[in-house]
Amino acid sequence: MAVLKVIEVLANSDKSWEDATKNAIQKASKSVNNIKSVYVNEQSATVNNGEIDNYRVNLKITFEID
Structure with a gap:
């Protein structure tokens, strides 16, 4: 049985x-x-002088526990 964590x-x-x-x-x-x-x-971004200067993501990563 696999056990996963997020x-x-x-x-x-x-x-x-x-x-x-x-x-x-x-x-x-x-x-x-x-x-x-x-x-x-x-997803979000910051804007400077009318241009996107930084792209941001909030992620959920799932991995299997040994």
């Missing part, structure tokens, strides 16, 4: 929401093993 993480990127999501997974995978899925819970 953690919530926040990440950002100056390129895109997709890049922010990739950044979160890459960083989390350094300390969390057996990542099985990611759920993008929320």
